[in-house]
Amino acid sequence: MSEHADDNAGAPRLPAETAEAAGARVEAPRELAVMRAGGRLFAVYADEADSVTEGLRPTPLPGAPAAVLGVVCVRGRMRTVLDPLALFGDARQAAPDATTTTTTTPRFVLALRGDEQLALAVERVERIVEAPPGGLRPPDDANSPAPLRGHLVLDDTPVAVLDPASLFDAAMQGAERRRPRTP
Numbered sequence: 001m002s003e004h005a006d007d008n009a010g011a012p013r014l015p016a017e018t019a020e021a022a023g024a025r026v027e028a029p030r031e032l033a034v035m036r037a038g039g040r041l042f043a044v045y046a047d048e049a050d051s052v053t054e055g056l057r058p059t060p061l062p063g064a065p066a067a068v069l070g071v072v073c074v075r076g077r078m079r080t081v082l083d084p085l086a087l088f089g090d091a092r093q094a095a096p097d098a099t100t101t102t103t104t105t106p107r108f109v110l111a112l113r114g115d116e117q118l119a120l121a122v123e124r125v126e127r128i129v130e131a132p133p134g135g136l137r138p139p140d141d142a143n144s145p146a147p148l149r150g151h152l153v154l155d156d157t158p159v160a161v162l163d164p165a166s167l168f169d170a171a172m173q174g175a176e177r178r179r180p181r182t183p
Helices: 015-021 164-172
Strands: 031-037 040-045 049-054 068-074 077-082 108-112 118-122 124-130 148-154 157-162
Touching: 031 108, 031 118, 031 157, 040 118, 049 068, 068 108, 068 118, 077 108, 077 164, 108 124, 118 164
Parallel strands: 040 157, 077 118
Antiparallel strands: 031 040, 031 124, 049 108, 068 077, 108 118, 148 157
16 A cells, blocks of 8 residues: 555545546536526527627528527628527517618627527627526426526526527528429
8 A cells, every 4th residue: 555545535526526536517607697688587508609799780681580680790700690589489579660670780699509500680699608507497388488507696697598500490490491493
């Protein structure tokens, strides 16, 4: 037995050391980018966000679903701007004639990483916080069209944690992606 073997014999083991010794995978804490839109708080993991840009006006896309506000150019890449409120069934303000909708200029556009080149229209980026361990609750309704990883509570306020990989499909739900050619 080595002379150092007894040095740590009585020392308490940290949870990570205990989990590693048991063969469990220990995940590093992740940060969340928390943002506000329409009085609701949303979040994505900070490593899934690319940049935040202020004052871009989305160019509307004809026939786009309500959740698609249009496209903007961010850092030389075209991004499809999604309205997180519409993903949850909250509609933006309609134009007076009710046949067209107004394209509001979001205060900020949060560009997301990924192949689909998406962005979220938000009123404010609240802060970056460390995700509380074990604080993410699964979505209430597994059949919900909203692309949720789950919910958590920060400072007594509910936060919907979005899944960027599901955003586009949720925005396009019920809409045709391509029109069939007519002969």
